[in-house]
Amino acid sequence: MRRTVFRSAFRTSSWPVSWLGACIGLAVAMVFAAAAAQAQLVPGTMDVHWNEGAQNCKASPQPPLQVHAYNAQTYILRENLCSTFEAPFMYLLIGSTKALLIDTGDVADPNEMPLERTVMQLLPGEGTAKLALLVVHTHRHLDHRAGDGQFARLANVEVVGFDIDSVRRYYKFTDWPGGTAQIELGGRTIDAIPTPGHNETEVSFYDRNTGLFFSGDFLMPGRLLIDDARADLASAQRAAAFVKDRPVSYVLGGHIEMDARGELFPWESQYHPHERALPMTKDDLLALPAAVGSFNGFYTTSGKFVMINSIRILIALAVLMVVALIAIGFLLVRFVRRRRARKLQAGSAR
Numbered sequence: 001m002r003r004t005v006f007r008s009a010f011r012t013s014s015w016p017v018s019w020l021g022a023c024i025g026l027a028v029a030m031v032f033a034a035a036a037a038q039a040q041l042v043p044g045t046m047d048v049h050w051n052e053g054a055q056n057c058k059a060s061p062q063p064p065l066q067v068h069a070y071n072a073q074t075y076i077l078r079e080n081l082c083s084t085f086e087a088p089f090m091y092l093l094i095g096s097t098k099a100l101l102i103d104t105g106d107v108a109d110p111n112e113m114p115l116e117r118t119v120m121q122l123l124p125g126e127g128t129a130k131l132a133l134l135v136v137h138t139h140r141h142l143d144h145r146a147g148d149g150q151f152a153r154l155a156n157v158e159v160v161g162f163d164i165d166s167v168r169r170y171y172k173f174t175d176w177p178g179g180t181a182q183i184e185l186g187g188r189t190i191d192a193i194p195t196p197g198h199n200e201t202e203v204s205f206y207d208r209n210t211g212l213f214f215s216g217d218f219l220m221p222g223r224l225l226i227d228d229a230r231a232d233l234a235s236a237q238r239a240a241a242f243v244k245d246r247p248v249s250y251v252l253g254g255h256i257e258m259d260a261r262g263e264l265f266p267w268e269s270q271y272h273p274h275e276r277a278l279p280m281t282k283d284d285l286l287a288l289p290a291a292v293g294s295f296n297g298f299y300t301t302s303g304k305f306v307m308i309n310s311i312r313i314l315i316a317l318a319v320l321m322v323v324a325l326i327a328i329g330f331l332l333v334r335f336v337r338r339r340r341a342r343k344l345q346a347g348s349a350r
């Protein structure tokens, strides 16, 4: 009897119970899938203290280039603040058939910045057996490509052009800025994702092996300079959709311009005491569309994001200066005329 009651009760509630069971099963499967994806990522360490630069660079000479091994196949390079206030980051990803260098920094002269020599030393193989190298850029601004010349005309090295036509042609983007492209390094696939907005040539990169997302100046712990707000918002939405169901270990940008409290260092500062860590997170990337959506087109802070359109601010300042000059000229003319009128009045009274 009890069994019958239990069975009938079970039967009457079988639909919600089986539905609940299916939901729990699905949730568990999703958690396991996410954990499996995370577990499959090749790990690395971001335990590094970047050189702080100096208050007086002339008085305290600095090594021009700092190299951090994230793991044995992934290197993060940074130009010293004393070599250039931009202190850009560059990334070297090594596969079994090819290596990829993302950006070449802000200093052209190999005597000042031994980028090519350092990168070649990190690549496996000797002489003609050296691993092939592909050099790409997050975007065409000079602080991300000034070192290109060091790699030009080297055997087994290809440098992708930085202008928009070269970028679109190399990656075979037919629906720019839609779609993604893939770079195969041998057992290591890198996705290239168009992210224009800061600059029209901006491309972000996602390394499927490590889960690292390289965001250039599109997203970094510093001033987000936005040339085209509409393009930037669309890029933020596309990047967020791209990472949504993918594991992301760290989001690594082109510069650090903030201290650990989130305060910006002065523009062009060559001394970064208590600098904020480089990595941003998948959550930051997912929060970017809402932040860019709130951008007023000139200057907006939203959470940890500081968004600036420097061109518009410069134009606004120039307009203000012209208006101020016209106002000063007008007041001067009025002052001179009144003085002259007063003099004439005083002359005729005499």
Ligand SMILES: [Zn+2]
Residues within 6 Å of the ligand: 139, 141, 198, 199, 217
């Ligand atoms: Zn830039």
Ligand SMILES: [Zn+2]
Residues within 6 Å of the ligand: 086, 088, 141, 143, 144, 217, 254, 255
């Ligand atoms: Zn930059």
